Amino acid sequence: MQGTSSSKRVVKNTIILYIRMVITILIALYSTRIVLNALGASDYGIYSLVAGVIAFLSFLNSAMATATQRFLSFHQGKGDVEMQKVVFSNSLLLHIILGLIIVLALEIAGFFLFDGFLNIDPSRLDTAKAIYHFMSVTVFFSIINAPFIGSLNAHENMFYIAIVNIVEAVLKLSIGLLLYLISSDKLMYYGFLMALISFITLSMYAIFCFAKYKECAVRGLPSRIQKPFIKELSSFAGWNLFGAACSISRVQGTAIVLNLFFGSVVNAAYAVGNQVSSQMNFFSSTMLQALNPQLMKSEGAGDREKMIRLSLLASKYGFFLFAFVAIPVIFEMEPILKFWLKDVPEYTVVFCRLLIVTILTNQLTIGLQSAVQAVGKIKGYQITVGSVLLLNLPIGYVLLKMGLPAYSIIIGFIVIEFIACCLRVFFMKMLVSLSVLRFFKEVCLKEVVPTLVAIGASFAVTQMFDFPFRFLLTISVSASLFFVSAYLFGIDNSERNQFKNIISNVINKKKA
Secondary structure (H helix, E strand, O other): OOOHHHHHHHHHHHHHHHHHHHHHHHHHHHHHHHHHHOOOHHHHHHHHHHHHHHHHOOOHHHHHHHHHHHHHHHHHOOOOOOHHHHHHHHHHHHHHHHHHHHHHHHHHHHHHHHHOOOOOHHHHHHHHHHHHHHHHHHHHHHHHHHHHHHHHHHOOOOHHHHHHHHHHHHHHHHHHHHHHOOOOOOHHHHHHOOOOOHHHHHHHHHHHHHHOOOOOOOOOHHOOOOOHHHHHHHHHHHEEEEHHHHHHHHHHHHHHHHHHHHHHHHHHHHHHHHHHHHHHHHHHHHHHHHHHHHHHHHOOOOOOOHHHHHHHHHHHHHHHHHHHHHHHHHHOOHHHHHHHHHOOOOOOHHHHHHHHHHHHHHOOOOOHHHHHHHHHOOHHHHHHHHHHHHOOOHHHHHHHHHOOOOOHHHHHHHHHHHHHHHHHHHHHHHHHHOHHHHHHHHHHHHHHHHHHHHHHHHHHHHHHHHOOOHHHHHHHHHHHHHHHHHHHHHOHHHHHHHHHHHHHHHHHHHHH
16 A cells, blocks of 8 residues: 555656646746847856856755755654754755855855956956856855755655746746846846845745754754764765766766867767757656655665665666657657757767767666665765766777767767666665666566667658658657557556556546
């Protein structure tokens, strides 16, 4: 009964997060257009440049929020409310201290950035400096957000997270429209209002969590501060940060290596490829966000078998949710890019295809990554896997130095990602005694038939038809056949019964 309830909650949260994703992406795309027109290309470029310098720190917030969620979910599984209070109190203090340190570092760095390092029109330098200060404030509020977001994720309250995200997107759109009414320095107002939104977002999270959850209590906070736990939390977040930094360094470092050999045109192709693949990755990462709390609570409750089962399901369904759209898009990449960009930079098509294959490879073990987090022994894992990912840079440099084409560096991505997948299976075997054969049977073999069906369908449509917007037909046919074959060959009887029960309950509720 508990298992059915958990499954329903995961499905419900996944649907909520998908709705949020669609709404926020549509609003964000329109907001970008509005703000660009209101500010003009020059001022928008200044804002993007200055904000981009600080936005590089966004991965820090994600790593810290994951750490908070892991410990809260773990102790929720144990049913230890007092320890949850300790986790939140120490996490909040740690984030406040970290936020102040980072803001101080950013302000010091600002003296050097604006002293000839950034190429900004002298007449707009004062405004750019003001924007930088506003962005520092935004970073501070975002860092303090992490414990509250971690708490909401631990409680699986994806509905409230979705509400805040949508409100934030609407406020940003409102600011874009408001800029048309402002006659003075629009860029200055834009920077200030964006910082104000980050404060509003923090307030919405904090007020709700303090009112709703017992562990989010200010009263008695000093008595719950424990230096040993702060050290443990910092260590966990630090190693998460190391792993995230390795992934980001691989992406950004590759851009630099490509620039050294081919210049900015290939960088544009690489940037588009990353944008396309990351947007498509939302399909599977959204499901994982809904499933992670259950996975970590299972480990905290001592139900390791359930934790392993959920991690295998996350890997399988993560692959399914990405592959159903990724496979037909790979076949139709060229017409899709021409429809979207009109003028497609050289190498963009092949870069997009190979980067999507890289993420498809990563999805094979996406749930195992969460399982390692749940167990908590992440130091060796992050050092090993993170270091392997960084090998892309020297290997890519050597490949290009040998005179191979630009896309060879992305082929290196795929090979390295496959090695990283093997290492994740190895660490799961070492940490929780996961059978390699079990992983192969429950994940890899289940994905073979749906993948082949989607490839066959995409190939057939692209060979048989040739008309404008054919990609809509390819995606529709391939995705439909993929889901049918996944239902027939990719899931077992117990999973089919759960799907039937969930659909039956939804139908009954509508009739009622």
